[in-house]
Amino acid sequence: xxxxxxxxxxxxxxxxxxxxxxxxxxxxxxxxxxxxxxxxxxxxxxxxxxxxxxxxxxxxxxxxxxxxxxxxxxxxxxxxxxxxxxxxxxxxxxxxxxxxxxxxxxxxxxxxxxxxxxxxxxxxxxxxxxxxx
Amino acid sequence: xxxxxxxxxxxxxxxxxxxxxxxxxxxxxxxxxxxxxxxxxxxxxxxxxxxxxxxxxxxxxxxxxxxxxxxxxxxxxxxxxxxxxxxxxxxxxxxxxxxxxxxxxxxxxxxxxxxxxxxxxxxxxxxxxxxxxxxxxxxxxxxxxx
Numbered sequence: 044x045x046x047x048x049x050x051x052x053x054x055x056x057x058x059x060x061x062x063x064x065x066x067x068x069x070x071x072x073x074x075x076x077x078x079x080x081x082x083x084x085x086x087x088x089x090x091x092x093x094x095x096x097x098x099x100x101x102x103x104x105x106x107x108x109x110x111x112x113x114x115x116x117x118x119x120x121x122x123x124x125x126x127x128x129x130x131x132x133x134x135x136x137x138x139x140x141x142x143x144x145x146x147x148x149x150x151x152x153x154x155x156x157x158x159x160x161x162x163x164x165x166x167x168x169x170x171x172x173x174x175x176x
Numbered sequence: 177x178x179x180x181x182x183x184x185x186x187x188x189x190x191x192x193x194x195x196x197x198x199x200x201x202x203x204x205x206x207x208x209x210x211x212x213x214x215x216x217x218x219x220x221x222x223x224x225x226x227x228x229x230x231x232x233x234x235x236x237x238x239x240x241x242x243x244x245x246x247x248x249x250x251x252x253x254x255x256x257x258x259x260x261x262x263x264x265x266x267x268x269x270x271x272x273x274x275x276x277x278x279x280x281x282x283x284x285x286x287x288x289x290x291x292x293x294x295x296x297x298x299x300x301x302x303x304x305x306x307x308x309x310x311x312x313x314x315x316x317x318x319x320x321x322x
């Protein structure tokens with residue numbers, strides 16, 4: 044069971060690392076959505092298999108993931124708003140749509156900055172060590 | 177809400193662990209959903225159900241390799257559909273809040289808020305239907321996952 048838990052978690056960590064890299068390059072709506080899914084899946088694995096990880100390592104990592112989710116949420120909320128504005132028949136050039144676009148750009152820039160910092164630090168390697176995967 | 181954290185038996189295989197723990201987890205989840213549906217859930221209750229559905233789906237997915245049955249995939253699909261409808265409700269509510277901050281009071285703001293409110297209500301109904309269907313699926317064949 045321990046090996047199974049480690050393998051599942053290691054696979055999900057690899058997927059997250061790939062998604063972090065992709066979203067750092069292009070933070071379009073789809074990439075941000077996929078990143079959120081990858082974060083949630085790893086976070087669930089860490090919680091579900093907590094007993095197999097050393098000390099509170101899983102908790103510390105989940106906290107980092109939660110911080111990243113907040114940054115992605117800021118981008119996604121604007122993506123959702125833009126989509127619903129379009130469905131409501133509001134022009135992309137309307138003042139409100141432009142204001143949402145601007146907020147989206149700012150949120151995406153914050154997210155990309157954070158993702159680049161994660162990549163520079165080689166978070167996946169660091170976490171593999173902490174979790175003893 | 178459903179207690180999703182469980183202690184696994186290290187000496188047992190993943191399949192044995194899954195068969196010992198997951199059915200109970202699923203039963204608790206479906207019991208809660210049925211109870212919520214019986215009392216016509218408020219938007220905040222539906223939000224809680226959405227989060228629980230998401231967590232239980234991801235927990236089940238961890239054990240996908242232990243199940244080969246089509247029934248397992250049907251459960252995952254039902255959970256995903258419920259999650260999508262509930263997510264749409266949440267999106268409409270979140271967008272309404274965000275646009276409320278950005279738009280001055282005006283007839284177009286009122287029209288947009290009415291559109292979003294209507295959309296949320298429609299998605300909420302879809303989610304209720306999906307939840308009812310998923311609880312029926314949970315009851316069938318003697319239990320959710322066996």
